[in-house]
Amino acid sequence: MDYRKMWGELGMDVETHDNLCAALPPAFTEIYLSQKNRPEGMGFWDMVVADIHGIRPAELIEERKKGRKVFGTFCLYVPDEIIIALNGIVTGLCGGSEFWVPDGEKHLPKGMCPLVKASLGAYYGRTCPFFRVTDLFVGETTCDGKKKAYEIMSQDAPVYVIDMPQMKRDEDVVKLAREYRKFASKCEIVTGNSLTIDKLNEAIRITNNKRKAMQRVYNARKNADNIPISGKDALLMTQIAFFDDPVRCAQMCDKLADELEERNRRGVSVFDKGTKRIMVTGTPLAIPNWKLHHIIETSGGAVVCEEMCTGVRYIENLVDEDGGSLDDVILNLARRYMKNNCSCFTPNPGRIEDIIRLAEEYHVDGVIDVNLKFCTTFDTEGILVEKALKEAGIKVLGIETDYNDGDSEQLKTRIQAFFEML
Amino acid sequence: MKRIGIDIGSTNAKLALLDEKGIVLHLLAQETGFSSLEACNSLLGRLGEFGIDVSECRIASTGYGRDIVKNAERRITEISCHAKGAARIFSRSDFLLIDVGGQDTKVISVRRGEVEDFAMNDKCSAGTGRFLDVMAKIFGLDVGSLVELASKGRGTSVGISSLCTVFAESEVISLIGRAVPKEEIAYAIVYSIAQKVASQAARISADDSGVFLTGGMCENAFFVEMLSECLKKRVVTDPKARYAGCIGAAMFLETPMN
Numbered sequence: 001m002d003y004r005k006m007w008g009e010l011g012m013d014v015e016t017h018d019n020l021c022a023a024l025p026p027a028f029t030e031i032y033l034s035q036k037n038r039p040e041g042m043g044f045w046d047m048v049v050a051d052i053h054g055i056r057p058a059e060l061i062e063e064r065k066k067g068r069k070v071f072g073t074f075c076l077y078v079p080d081e082i083i084i085a086l087n088g089i090v091t092g093l094c095g096g097s098e099f100w101v102p103d104g105e106k107h108l109p110k111g112m113c114p115l116v117k118a119s120l121g122a123y124y125g126r127t128c129p130f131f132r133v134t135d136l137f138v139g140e141t142t143c144d145g146k147k148k149a150y151e152i153m154s155q156d157a158p159v160y161v162i163d164m165p166q167m168k169r170d171e172d173v174v175k176l177a178r179e180y181r182k183f184a185s186k187c188e189i190v191t192g193n194s195l196t197i198d199k200l201n202e203a204i205r206i207t208n209n210k211r212k213a214m215q216r217v218y219n220a221r222k223n224a225d226n227i228p229i230s231g232k233d234a235l236l237m238t239q240i241a242f243f244d245d246p247v248r249c250a251q252m253c254d255k256l257a258d259e260l261e262e263r264n265r266r267g268v269s270v271f272d273k274g275t276k277r278i279m280v281t282g283t284p285l286a287i288p289n290w291k292l293h294h295i296i297e298t299s300g301g302a303v304v305c306e307e308m309c310t311g312v313r314y315i316e317n318l319v320d321e322d323g324g325s326l327d328d329v330i331l332n333l334a335r336r337y338m339k340n341n342c343s344c345f346t347p348n349p350g351r352i353e354d355i356i357r358l359a360e361e362y363h364v365d366g367v368i369d370v371n372l373k374f375c376t377t378f379d380t381e382g383i384l385v386e387k388a389l390k391e392a393g394i395k396v397l398g399i400e401t402d403y404n405d406g407d408s409e410q411l412k413t414r415i416q417a418f419f420e421m422l
Numbered sequence: 423m424k425r426i427g428i429d430i431g432s433t434n435a436k437l438a439l440l441d442e443k444g445i446v447l448h449l450l451a452q453e454t455g456f457s458s459l460e461a462c463n464s465l466l467g468r469l470g471e472f473g474i475d476v477s478e479c480r481i482a483s484t485g486y487g488r489d490i491v492k493n494a495e496r497r498i499t500e501i502s503c504h505a506k507g508a509a510r511i512f513s514r515s516d517f518l519l520i521d522v523g524g525q526d527t528k529v530i531s532v533r534r535g536e537v538e539d540f541a542m543n544d545k546c547s548a549g550t551g552r553f554l555d556v557m558a559k560i561f562g563l564d565v566g567s568l569v570e571l572a573s574k575g576r577g578t579s580v581g582i583s584s585l586c587t588v589f590a591e592s593e594v595i596s597l598i599g600r601a602v603p604k605e606e607i608a609y610a611i612v613y614s615i616a617q618k619v620a621s622q623a624a625r626i627s628a629d630d631s632g633v634f635l636t637g638g639m640c641e642n643a644f645f646v647e648m649l650s651e652c653l654k655k656r657v658v659t660d661p662k663a664r665y666a667g668c669i670g671a672a673m674f675l676e677t678p679m680n
């Protein structure tokens with residue numbers, strides 16, 4: 001189907017966008033479709049990617065016609081539940097391609113993390129439909145780069161910023177709950193609906209179900225003797241989850257999980273015996289950033305777990321479903337989200353504990369700590385992470401990389417050397 | 423069967439021929455030039471001069487050009503090969519290996535003859551041989567003469583503070599403009615790279631095992647001295663050290679593939 005008319009109506013720079021449309025399919029074919037023995041369930045995600053700027057944006061346009069509002073988010077600390085409870089739609093907006101970086105650099109300093117540059121580049125370059133259908137951009141005070149980027153964006157776009165705590169003491173949880181309350185009021189104004197306890201409970205169930213379904217897929221990756229799905233495919237599923245309708249996402253993930261569990265029973269693996277089981281940890285891998293997984297999985301390794309926001313951080317920990325009053329339920333939300341261990345917090349020992357626990361649960365042979373260039377918090381925390389892992393006897397390789405492919409060969413050498421060492 | 427290890431690096435290509443017992447028979451080197459394939463073929467061709475029939479030998483390759491070595495039965499990264507080769511050359515199994523190459527600098531911690539941990543600087547040329555190349559050119563010297571000149575500039579208070587080769591280059595030019603004696607600038611240059619390599623090494627090693635230097639820089643005595651100073655540890659090297667990679671590659675043919 002041709003979506004160029006729709007993109008034009010959205011005010012996009014269709015011609016520049018054509019370049020992206022031309023580049024994505026060959027990359028996807030090379031990186032994804034060339035894989036052997038993929039689970040059939042991946043067909044759904046292949047279809048979504050094939051029309052990534054078509055199918056879902058068209059759905060969002062239809063929903064907006066019915067009066068629903070779209071909330072664009074950039075971080076795991078934004079509580080989807082509140083938006084869903086108010087009949088809003090959540091869409092992730094993080095940019096994962098070098099394609100958007102030059103446009104971002106027109107509005108931001110060069111020495112910034114590519115994720116921020118790409119996200120703002122997609123906005124200012126008018127080359128991403130999701131930005132064009134967003135009614136409210138929801139920011140949060142996590143890293144310095146994003147904080148300042150939201151200021152810049154707010155000059156010509158509707159931006160709301162959630163003020164995040166920086167520590168994880170009891171009073172910080174209470175503070176976050178207060179912030180969520182304020183955010184809910186903002187969402188009420190934008191949607192014209194009011195938050196009720198029933199609606200919020202329902203939204204919590206929907207979001208928990210999505211987490212549970214995704215967790216089933218991840219659980220299938222824990223099998224020590226069989227790798228039923230490649231890391232690339234699991235990553236794709238997770239990346240798309242940020243954009244999809246949560247109920248459909250849960251259905252598709254459940255279906256995929258059924259297939260993977262069956263594969264585990266029958267010993268159907270995507271990789272040969274002896275392939276190194278790798279966990280990656282660090283900065284998020286926004287779609288279509290598949291570079292690291294691709295290098296790992298063409299160098300004798302398989303990614304079996306991502307301790308990342310595009311990974312277990314997104315799905316682990318459920319919100320308590322037997323709430324009480326609206327205030328109690330919002331406090332429960334804050335409790336759940338505070339369990340996410342992002343390097344923006346200080347101190348952040350929970351992340352190291354998570355990595356060590358996950359290394360065991362997913363039976364990993366080694367950990368690759370990846371940092372997007374210019375992400376100060378993850379870069380610095382990497383020193384603590386690597387030290388702790390070495391002390392725990394877990395082999396770890398630290399790498400820093402960017403969106404462009406210039407360093408692929410060097411990364412390959414390092415990663416292969418790491419595998420030789422395992 | 424005799425064993426050949428070929429190391430196709432970005433600047434130099436090297437070859438080691440080992441006999442059945444693992445004794446090193448021949449070591450060859452030449453510039454890689456524009457074609458790694460040609461460099462590889464020419465190295466193999468030179469074995470003919472010693473009456474060696476390459477088709478009767480087993481081959482393993484390493485280095486960034488390892489994939490172009492057609493008949494290699496094993497391809498191993500330079501990290502693993504350097505460690506193995508160095509363990510042989512230095513007859514030690516626990517040590518810290520520093521390789522300052524043309525395009526990258528590697529620090530490898532070796533335990534029981536195996537790579538235990540490593541760090542590689544390959545994105546920024548400031549801590550690599552490339553930095554010295556650029557600086558030597560400003561003076562119209564080769565790297566060896568620059569390092570020698572540096573030894574006469576000891577005790578200077580002149581320093582290079584830029585972390586980046588391009589900025590360091592302008593710093594050097596402005597020092598020349600201020601008529602600072604050449605040997606003092608040269609000293610500052612060599613000191614700066616030794617410092618960078620030392621701080622990279624500090625992230626990898628904590629204990630007191632020996633430090634061995636391989637790669638092109640090991641032929642510059644004053645650099646070895648400076649590095650020892652910056653690391654506060656004695657750095658040892660060996661004339662065969664630049665062949666560590668290819669010797670290591672050939673040695674990999676002794677161990678069965680797992």
Ligand code: SF4
Nearest residue numbers: 074075076142309342
């Ligand atoms: S890494 Fe931190 S700031 Fe970035 S999305 Fe995750 S939680 Fe948010």
Ligand code: SF4
Nearest residue numbers: 113115143145283375
């Ligand atoms: S990767 Fe780091 S710098 Fe980039 S947006 Fe996330 S927290 Fe900020």
